Amino acid sequence: MGDPHRNCPSRDCHFSERRLASAMVTPEDVKALRKKLGCTAKDLARVLGIEADEVFAWESGERFPTKRFVDKMTELEQRGAEAFPKRRKGDATEMERLADPELWKILRKLLAHPALYRQVKKLADEMPDPVDD
Structure with a gap:
């Protein structure tokens, strides 16, 4: 099958750019987005309104996000890390x-x-x- 992003102008291209370069979001795309946003799979799942197991399935290639979730992840990328409010230091879990x-x-x-x-x-x-x- 090969790398669907081999024609990307940059191997570090944004989630939304990679999405435009191919019809499918790869597990690596989801992992890279989480890394860029500085969030855990659980954080991403919470913001998307799904279970963390779903994000893990995307990242393992077991399942792939639907267009609805790809669009939401694109919006999150545009908002950046502020989309994931961090716990204040000293706040209890x-x-x-x-x-x-x-x-x-x-x-x-x-x-x-x-x-x-x-x-x-x-x-x-x-x-x-x-x-x-």
Whole structure:
């Protein structure tokens, strides 16, 4: 089959340029895009609204992204690394927060004090749900 990008003017051409040079995005294209954006497969999957396993399948050549996802990746390339907000230094991960004894103390208080639960629920209703991101 050969390299579909052998005619690219530069071996370092952008994801969108490589996409125009051939009808198919290769596993190397997806890996190169992630490297350029400084994101993990999980980060890319989250922004694309898919499971990380799908990105891994693209990168292994097991499956290939549809036009919809290729277009989204082209947009991400244009936005650059800012498309992937980085965690601020010192911010705990979700797993670190789950292991924090203070979280469990707060949960115990929420269960024991209905008035506190109502106040927290009202405050939580004003916050965006991370599942909707």
